[in-house]
Amino acid sequence: MSDAPLYDIAEGPEGGRAFWLNAADGVRLRVGLWTHPGAQGTVLLLPGRTEYVEKYGRAAGDLRARGFATLVIDWRGQGLADRALDDPMGGHVTDFAEYQLDFDEMVGFARAQGLPEPYYLMAHSMGGCIGLRALMRNAPVKAAAFSAPMWGILIAAWMRPMAVALTTASRWFKFDSRYAPGTGAKSYVLTAPFAGNSLSTDPEMWEYMRKQALAHPELGLGGPSLGWLKAALTECHALTLLKSPAIPAMTALGSQEKIVDTAPIHTRMAVWQNGTLDLYPGAEHEVLMEGAAARARYFDTAAALFLKHR
Known part of the structure; x- marks a missing residue:
């Protein structure tokens, strides 16, 4: 473990630090940490695909205001973590494991650093897939x-068999590092205009994300590889x-969600014991990057849940 860069674009609380870690298979990762005396626990924040530590600097501030420390990770293949492909903009894994x-x-x-316990999970998009599996692994x-x-x-129902066939063939015939159809570097x-974008309806938070991408393009990521898509389809089904x-x-879940399939979310949350589904009218994919009211609602609800279970 050693110190890693943490860029000012995060706009996180004072005292934030980043560290290099090495996964069990040798892949170098980065984590960002914002902690403070008196924290009532630590939130393990799991970003989505294409995301990175700095994107959640403001979220760390929201959590600090509610009494929590925050630890965020750069997954392999994104942020400043090691990337698997010669093309650094291509997001790729062969297995979600x-x-x-x-x-x-x-x-x-977190344990080695003695971060304040208890620990809580906060997970967005792909991080939610990884997080659910982690919960199932205790x-x-x-x-x-x-x-x-x-x-x-x-994926449209009529296209799903083709997607499965294409991604499976890509593994067999060794072209799984290519971008999934319709995506690129x-x-x-x-590249997307604010009007009609699929992430946020809030212009200020949209600009926050754009300014970060412009200031440090090395943090960015393009489309997923066919290998990533194959792995994601397999894991979601499992x-x-x-x-x-x-x-x-x-x-x-935002009512204007256009990135992930909402049906499995409704299905799972309908039967999750001690689970609740909160719908955000008018919100897009990134509730944590929406306007101030939506963000306050999310962090207040999460904090109440966390403090209830200590």
Whole structure:
């Protein structure tokens, strides 16, 4: 473990630090930490695909205001963590089990540093998929707060068999490092206009994301590889066959969600014991990057859940 860069673009609380870690298979990862005396616990924050530590600097401030320390991770293949492909903009893994190695290293770091307990899980999009699997592996957390979790890939029903066939063939014939159809090397927030974007309806938070991508393009990521898509489809299907863990959980979902498949979210949360589904009218994919009212609602609800389970 050694110090890693933590860029000012995070706009996080004072005293933030970042560290290099190495997963069990040797992949170098980065974590960002914001802690403070008197913290009532530590939130293990699991970002989505394409995301990075600095994007959650403001979230760390929101959590600090509610009494929590925050630990955020750069998953393998994104942020400043090691990337698997020669093309650094291509997001790639061959199996989602690789991300569990990253999560395990994150937990090991929290314990080694003596971060304030109890630990809680906060997970967005792809992080929600990784987080759900981690909970099923008995992650040492007391409660979980999800945001638009990727428990299903949004693909039209008529296209799904073709997607499965293409991604499977890509593995067989060794072209799984290629971009998935319709994607490429460009960062979404730098190419999409604010009007009609799929992430946030809040112009100020949209600009926050754009300014970060412009200031440090090395943090950005383009589209997923066919290998990543194959791994994601496999993991999402596998999770549908498993019962939800016996841990209190909440899930926030915007009514204008266009990134992940919402059906598995509704299905799972409808039967999750001690679980609640909170719908955010008008919100897009990133509730944590929406306007002040939506963000306050999310963090207040999550904090109440966490403090109830200590």
